[in-house]
Amino acid sequence: MHRSIAALCALLCLAAGPCLAGSAVPHPPDVDATAYLLVDYRTGKVLAAKNATEELPMASLTKLMTTYLVFEKLASGKLELGDPVTISEHAWRQGGSRTFVQVGTQVPVRALILGMIVQSGNDATVALAERIAGTEAAFVRMMNATARRLGLTHTHYVDATGLPQPGLYTTARDLSLLAAALIRDFPQYYHWFAVKQFEYNHILQQNRNGLLNTDPGVDGLKAGHTDAAGYCLVASQHRHGMRLISVVLGGQTFMDRESSSASLLNYGFTFYDTRLVAKARAPLATATVWKAQNPSVPAGIDRDLYVTIPRADDGALRTSVQIAPRLMGPLTPQSTIGRLIVSDHGRTIATAPLHPLVADGAGTWWRDLIDAVRLWLS
Secondary structure, three states: OOOOHHHHHHHHHHHHOOOOOOOOOOOOOOOOOOEEEEEEOOOOOEEEEEOOOOOEOOHHHHHHHHHHHHHHHHHHOOOOOOOEEEOOHHHHOOOOOOOOOOOOOEEEHHHHHHHHHOOOOHHHHHHHHHHHHOOHHHHHHHHHHHHHHOOOOOOEOOOOOOOOOOOOEEOHHHHHHHHHHHHHHOOOOHHHHHOOEEEEOOEEEEOOOOHHHHOOOEEEEEEEEEOOOEEEEEEEEEEOOEEEEEEEEEEOOHHHHHHHHHHHHHHHHHHEEEEEEEOOOOOOEEEEEEOEOOOEEEEEOOOOEEEEEEHHHOOOEEEEEEEOOOEEOOEOOOOOOEEEEEEEOOEEEEEEEEEEOOOEOEOOHHHHHHHHHHHHHO
16 A cells, blocks of 8 residues: 555656746645645644635534543543543434433443544533533533634634534634644543544444554544535644644545545655754853853753754754843843744744753842943943
8 A cells, every 4th residue: 555755756746746846845735625734743834735724614523622621621630531421311312423322321431532532422522521511502612712722713613523503613724733732732642543443332333534544653633524514534643753734624535535634644754854953951052141140051942843844955954043142140041042043945944042041140249340341341
């Protein structure tokens, strides 16, 4: 199934047409979907896009937000995997995909999570929503508030499941942000998205994300389908230290959403690379400080800095440091004293603020006097 890199490159170039002028990266593959997006998880760099900000129905991709809120409650200790959840008639009556939980029974949270993620069970999803917020309507208000907090500016929820209703919409961009938040904020729970099948009530169902069975490294996230939304899939794949997220909305068939997602992911891994440019708190420069206890401090960044570049640009990355002039003490590790600049072929592609790696307190009156004279003479 998997072709050699060279063969894949050739096929992509033929399918996409001429390569971009002045670049070794060809156009993205031709994907038959209403909208799609391919981004690098670490850097957020967009590698391919079509109608990425168009508001569209999302079907069961709605459950990604429901899952986010469930994971939040687990992480905070307000919900436990073994907690029993009583299945209401409202949850039991949900149509569409189901886990087949029975009204009035008590089901552990863990089973409901697997029913929601693996089987896309609307009944399990509503049961979790009611357990957290009391009613599905109250839970939906939490979903919309969390969407605003996460920066999903073109997303609106009207239920916890994604069953078709007016006012339910999102964008490929917003879904990529939500997927990244799930991976980043809840690594301890993310593995559930890779579970390939789940049996409940003697009924075994397969995960709707078919890429879990065909593409090594794919470990999430969620598939969805309604007549209004078409066939949709948010997928993530990890290869050799690089993670990509693809979003496909409005595919014609379930095979379309999988082949389109696979094509986008293969394109990204073939033609791009994620590089660690600088590690957090590694000394990158020495900054001169006036009127402080110490005349200089080591400077660095407060988090690892990654960039995404075309693989053909290997060796073209350059870094430089700019230190602010006439820094005055005292300084704390939160003070911004300059910036790290990353360039590719002379073009700035990333920057990060520089901070003192150690605190530098105020100087003595004698140091103030000496430095005042030196500054006046300089």
